[in-house]
Amino acid sequence: MNTSPQIALDAQAVSRGYHRRDGAIINALSDVTLTINSGEFVCIVGPSGCGKSTLLQICAGLNMPTSGTLLANGKPVTGPGPDRGVVFQKDSVFPWMSVIDNVEYGLACRGVPAAERRKIALHYLAQVGLADVAQAWPRELSGGMLKRVAIAAVFANGSDILLLDEPFGALDYVTRHKIHDVLLSLWDESERAKRTVVFVTHDVDEALTLADRILVMRGGLVIDDLRVDSTRPRDEESLSEHEMVVLKRRMLDHLGIGHGMGRAAE
Amino acid sequence: MSLDNNTLTKQDPALPGSAIAPRPSRLRWPQSFDPLAIVGILMLVALWYVLAPIVPHSALPPLHSVVQTMFEKFWFHRTFAFYGLVDTGFFSALIYTIENVLMAVVLGGFIGIVAGLVTARSSLARAAIDPIALTLGTVPILIASPFLLLWLGGDRSSAVAMVGFYVAVMLYTYAQRAADNLDPVYESAARTYGASRGRILRNILIPGTLPEILGGIRIALAGAWGLEAIAELLASQRGLGKLIESISASSDIKTLLAALLLLGLTAALFDMIVALIFSQLTRWRHTARLAVSPR
Numbered sequence: 001m002n003t004s005p006q007i008a009l010d011a012q013a014v015s016r017g018y019h020r021r022d023g024a025i026i027n028a029l030s031d032v033t034l035t036i037n038s039g040e041f042v043c044i045v046g047p048s049g050c051g052k053s054t055l056l057q058i059c060a061g062l063n064m065p066t067s068g069t070l071l072a073n074g075k076p077v078t079g080p081g082p083d084r085g086v087v088f089q090k091d092s093v094f095p096w097m098s099v100i101d102n103v104e105y106g107l108a109c110r111g112v113p114a115a116e117r118r119k120i121a122l123h124y125l126a127q128v129g130l131a132d133v134a135q136a137w138p139r140e141l142s143g144g145m146l147k148r149v150a151i152a153a154v155f156a157n158g159s160d161i162l163l164l165d166e167p168f169g170a171l172d173y174v175t176r177h178k179i180h181d182v183l184l185s186l187w188d189e190s191e192r193a194k195r196t197v198v199f200v201t202h203d204v205d206e207a208l209t210l211a212d213r214i215l216v217m218r219g220g221l222v223i224d225d226l227r228v229d230s231t232r233p234r235d236e237e238s239l240s241e242h243e244m245v246v247l248k249r250r251m252l253d254h255l256g257i258g259h260g261m262g263r264a265a266e
Numbered sequence: 267m268s269l270d271n272n273t274l275t276k277q278d279p280a281l282p283g284s285a286i287a288p289r290p291s292r293l294r295w296p297q298s299f300d301p302l303a304i305v306g307i308l309m310l311v312a313l314w315y316v317l318a319p320i321v322p323h324s325a326l327p328p329l330h331s332v333v334q335t336m337f338e339k340f341w342f343h344r345t346f347a348f349y350g351l352v353d354t355g356f357f358s359a360l361i362y363t364i365e366n367v368l369m370a371v372v373l374g375g376f377i378g379i380v381a382g383l384v385t386a387r388s389s390l391a392r393a394a395i396d397p398i399a400l401t402l403g404t405v406p407i408l409i410a411s412p413f414l415l416l417w418l419g420g421d422r423s424s425a426v427a428m429v430g431f432y433v434a435v436m437l438y439t440y441a442q443r444a445a446d447n448l449d450p451v452y453e454s455a456a457r458t459y460g461a462s463r464g465r466i467l468r469n470i471l472i473p474g475t476l477p478e479i480l481g482g483i484r485i486a487l488a489g490a491w492g493l494e495a496i497a498e499l500l501a502s503q504r505g506l507g508k509l510i511e512s513i514s515a516s517s518d519i520k521t522l523l524a525a526l527l528l529l530g531l532t533a534a535l536f537d538m539i540v541a542l543i544f545s546q547l548t549r550w551r552h553t554a555r556l557a558v559s560p561r
Contacts, residue, residue, distance in 0.1 A: 060458055084458065085459075090451045094469075094474075095551070096473040096548075105461075105469070157459060
């Protein structure tokens with residue numbers, strides 16, 4: 001492996017404008033330039049409407065920039081592709097396929113033989129703790145279980161880059177914490193090089209629990225780029241470490257709800 | 267009443283854990299099958315017998331004699347032959363009617379569903395087809411029938427065209443609405459997995475819209491029986507509708523009721539078969555939520 005980190009995502013002056021009905025152009029993203037290294041776990045934090053989901057969709061190829069270029073693993077992004085797996089905010093598990101067929105779907109699309117893809121799918125289902133419901137219909141599962149299926153599906157598909165768009169926003173506190181562990185343990189799998197994760201959230205604590213690096217967005221701009229060096233796994237205790245508290249206050253300041261708190265810490 | 271009953275039967279008491287075990291492939295009753303429907307039928311029969319002694323036999327013959335007539339004239343009836351009808355028994359007339367209805371539903375359904383799905387995903391196709399379908403859809407089918415007769419003649423094709431047209435317009439609307447209602451997240455997800463356009467159609471759009479479309483097919487099928495009978499009654503040489511038209515000329519009320527009963531029973535039988543098949547096709551919708559928490 002190279003000693004210099006490889007670049008997974010490279011955005012150069014990416015903008016995305018929308019025409020409003022009255023003819024004005026609203027920029028959901030303005031001139032975003034950033035690079036994300038291979039194997040990094042990056043969280044994008046910001047208030048709703050800040051452009052974080054738009055940025056993720058552009059990375060996924062589901063949305064196209066109005067100007068600027070985006071490279072994924074050195075290649076320009078022209079549309080969605082299996083090199084970039086996406087976990088959506090909504091439930092995207094196909095209700096008309098069994099759980100295991102859902103996890104296999106990406107592999108099936110790429111013509112992986114049935115026996116081999118079943119083996120891979122079962123491996124990842126076991127990893128997320130759902131091996132015993134492999135044959136169930138998605139309708140029979142809870143919301144948290146469906147998210148695990150979606151995670152197993154993108155990992156099984158072997159994408160180098162994983163894009164998660166507020167995936168756990170609708171889950172309750174306990175379920176969300178459990179699923180954080182599931183996600184991190186999959187990401188930590190040592191059998192191959194770490195995958196790149198871009199995780200969009202509006203939850204500051206979630207970002208601090210998961211990320212190596214946190215990008216803060218507001219008004220279509222990336223306004224801060226923070227590094228989180230605390231060791232994993234991180235629990236409630238780690239969130240109260242000095243470094244974490246400083247980071248949290250800085251983020252809350254950016255989000256406009258940390259008035260005065262940031263000053264006090266410095 | 268039937269609505270309430272439906273919601274009652276929908277609460278399928280599936281055993282917990284049954285979903286985890288390999289799925290049994292046995293046939294299930296369609297969710298819409300309602301044991302209470304039998305009560306409705308029994309009430310109708312009872313009403314018939316209450317009215318039968320009061321109303322003159324020439325207007326309302328006893329039910330059992332109608333059923334008897336249905337069986338007696340099932341294969342052959344010399345009066346039908348005397349009228350010079352092609353169908354000399356209920357059976358051959360019924361087969362003709364069934365053939366026409368199935369042809370119309372298959373042809374019209376195919377055209378309607380394909381057009382509905384295409385227009386839901388292509389704004390150009392929608393702009394082109396929507397006005398035509400919606401305008402034609404407002405033309406009462408009976409008004410259209412004289413034109414179809416002039417164009418296609420009095421044989422099978424005009425009846426199939428009339429019923430098929432009705433089915434196509436109806437399923438066009440159903441398929442289009444089903445595709446509009448399908449959450450776009452499924453197609454986005456499939457695209458991020460690298461699914462081709464063909465795969466998205468086969469694996470996402472069709473199964474995702476199937477429940478609504480199948481519901482539309484059942485409704486279209488139910489309506490198709492009546493329309494086919496009317497088409498035959500107006501201008502056909504064959505079919506149950508033609509029989510009904512000929513019988514009514516001789517005011518043979520018993521045979522007339524027998525023909526109607528046969529048509530009704532056939533429609534009900536086909537609906538049951540179709541409902542059974544359709545509920546198999548959409549098994550994934552009928553499963554109860556498991557009360558299992560993730561470990």
